[in-house]
Amino acid sequence: MRKLLPLFGALLCGALGVLAFSPFDFWPLALVSLAGLFAVTHHCAPGPAAARGFAWSLGLYLPGLWWIHNSMTIFGGLPLPVAFVLVALLAAYLSLYTSLALWLAHRFVASPRARLLWVLPVLLIGADWLRGWMLTGFPWLWFGYSQLDGPLAGLAPILGVQGISWLLLFSAAALWRLGNGLRWRAAAFAVVLWGLGVASQQLQWVSPTQTLRVALVQGNIEQSLKWIPGQLEHSLKRYLDLTRPALHADLVIWPESALPASEQQLAPWLEQVDKLMAERNQSLITGLVSRPAAGEVYNAVLGLGNGRYQPGQGNRYYKQQLVPIGEFVPLGDLLRPLAPFFNLPMSSFSRGESGQADIHAAGRDLSVAICYEVAFPGLVRANMKPTTDFLLTVSNDTWFGRSIGPWQHQQIARMRALELGRPMIRATNNGVTLVTDEKGRMSASLPQFEQGVLTAEVTGMTGLTPYARFGNLPLLAVLGLSLLIASRCRQPAGRLMMAERRLFK
Numbered sequence: 001m002r003k004l005l006p007l008f009g010a011l012l013c014g015a016l017g018v019l020a021f022s023p024f025d026f027w028p029l030a031l032v033s034l035a036g037l038f039a040v041t042h043h044c045a046p047g048p049a050a051a052r053g054f055a056w057s058l059g060l061y062l063p064g065l066w067w068i069h070n071s072m073t074i075f076g077g078l079p080l081p082v083a084f085v086l087v088a089l090l091a092a093y094l095s096l097y098t099s100l101a102l103w104l105a106h107r108f109v110a111s112p113r114a115r116l117l118w119v120l121p122v123l124l125i126g127a128d129w130l131r132g133w134m135l136t137g138f139p140w141l142w143f144g145y146s147q148l149d150g151p152l153a154g155l156a157p158i159l160g161v162q163g164i165s166w167l168l169l170f171s172a173a174a175l176w177r178l179g180n181g182l183r184w185r186a187a188a189f190a191v192v193l194w195g196l197g198v199a200s201q202q203l204q205w206v207s208p209t210q211t212l213r214v215a216l217v218q219g220n221i222e223q224s225l226k227w228i229p230g231q232l233e234h235s236l237k238r239y240l241d242l243t244r245p246a247l248h249a250d251l252v253i254w255p256e257s258a259l260p261a262s263e264q265q266l267a268p269w270l271e272q273v274d275k276l277m278a279e280r281n282q283s284l285i286t287g288l289v290s291r292p293a294a295g296e297v298y299n300a301v302l303g304l305g306n307g308r309y310q311p312g313q314g315n316r317y318y319k320q321q322l323v324p325i326g327e328f329v330p331l332g333d334l335l336r337p338l339a340p341f342f343n344l345p346m347s348s349f350s351r352g353e354s355g356q357a358d359i360h361a362a363g364r365d366l367s368v369a370i371c372y373e374v375a376f377p378g379l380v381r382a383n384m385k386p387t388t389d390f391l392l393t394v395s396n397d398t399w400f401g402r403s404i405g406p407w408q409h410q411q412i413a414r415m416r417a418l419e420l421g422r423p424m425i426r427a428t429n430n431g432v433t434l435v436t437d438e439k440g441r442m443s444a445s446l447p448q449f450e451q452g453v454l455t456a457e458v459t460g461m462t463g464l465t466p467y468a469r470f471g472n473l474p475l476l477a478v479l480g481l482s483l484l485i486a487s488r489c490r491q492p493a494g495r496l497m498m499a500e501r502r503l504f505k
């Protein structure tokens with residue numbers, strides 16, 4: 001039993017990390033959680049360190065991603081125990097990356113100081129990147145997101161969200177060393193970096209252009225009803241009825257797959273809506289499904305309002321980063337017969353090409369990310385052009401019910417605004433519908449689970465943040481410098497080595 005206590009401690013420390021993210025937003029707990037990880041693994045052999053790192057990650061991912069079960073149980077027809085097993089398997093898979101990082105550090109870095117301060121933070125960032133890429137990627141619960149409203153937020157336009165994650169990891173390591181009576185210089189260096197992070201919030205990387213009046217329509221249509229026969233007319237009427245009073249908006253935006261039918265089926269209706277918006281001197285952007293050719297099905301965003309709509313026209317965006325299981329099923333021929341969960345509605349989408357143009361609406365250019373795509377900072381950065389005025393994301397988080405998932409999602413979207421120096425406009429079916437400024441600060445929002453229209457004035461921006469200009473190059477330089485410092489560290493000798501051994505005997 002005594003041998004299991006460190007594993008339980010690691011599990012608890014990981015679970016504390018969930019409270020650092022939205023909707024809880026206790027950002028200091030990120031430091032506490034990470035310091036706990038270092039505390040339970042510091043003086044371990046590679047195997048035990050990897051096992052405790054796995055337990056810590058399981059504590060983070062299992063409660064932090066439990067919201068996924070709603071799509072499995074409510075819409076996929078799976079019993080709750082089976083859904084628990086599937087979420088636990090996902091959490092276990094994601095935990096392998098942290099476990100591998102700890103094993104590598106403890107196996108190949110002899111100096112405890114070099115390992116803790118300079119190597120492990122780099123390897124853990126690498127683990128995050130790897131899980132954000134492997135098997136199409138799942139870049140969720142990166143600790144940098146927890147600091148969106150904290151003192152380190154100003155680093156995001158320079159180093160990106162993972163730059164903040166690195167500083168949290170380094171600071172937690174330095175804090176742990178300081179608390180155990182070891183050298184204080186690393187803690188002093190971390191304080192200096194935090195001071196620079198706080199000061200960087202005063203920097204203004206971009207300049208304002210023109211103001212746009214937007215109306216974001218939140219239809220609040222139940223997912224269980226959305227695709228049933230007879231619901232189409234009700235959905236079309238609701239969105240039009242909510243749109244008609246928004247006469248003073250330059251741009252009206254409907255959320256992801258707002259229209260539960262394909263573009264080709266709705267072409268005559270879309271032509272009439274296009275003419276209506278042109279008569280009102282307004283633009284409309286809507287999410288919908290498009291089937292431009294046999295065997296092609298795209299999750300799409302379409303711009304209307306010039307009075308010349310026709311199927312297949314330009315001014316559209318096709319989703320590039322598809323959700324595994326939800327939008328495409330790996331090994332579908334094998335998995336689909338096993339359970340209804342693998343046969344969700346619209347789970348066979350095609351992948352859009354990279355390098356798509358911005359959507360032009362109301363005289364402005366909007367860079368689009370559909371739902372899950374906004375969690376991929378490299379993709380959102382690649383989509384944005386120097387001429388982009390706003391970032392736009394449309395989503396449908398109805399799949400996840402009254403859970404913390406949509407709140408984590410909106411936090412991620414707001415971080416993209418901060419990184420790239422562009423206001424974020426986020427239109428959803430049932431929340432969280434919001435508008436931010438170029439620093440990711442929420443300026444207007446709608447309550448969840450209510451139908452309504454959010455009207456707001458948003459000022460476009462021009463110019464590029466360092467992150468928008470250089471991507472991860474500045475962060476890679478920091479990580480490279482960290483490894484260079486580690487290479488110059490030596491094994492502790494004399495009294496320092498003896499003190500560390502007595503502490504962890």
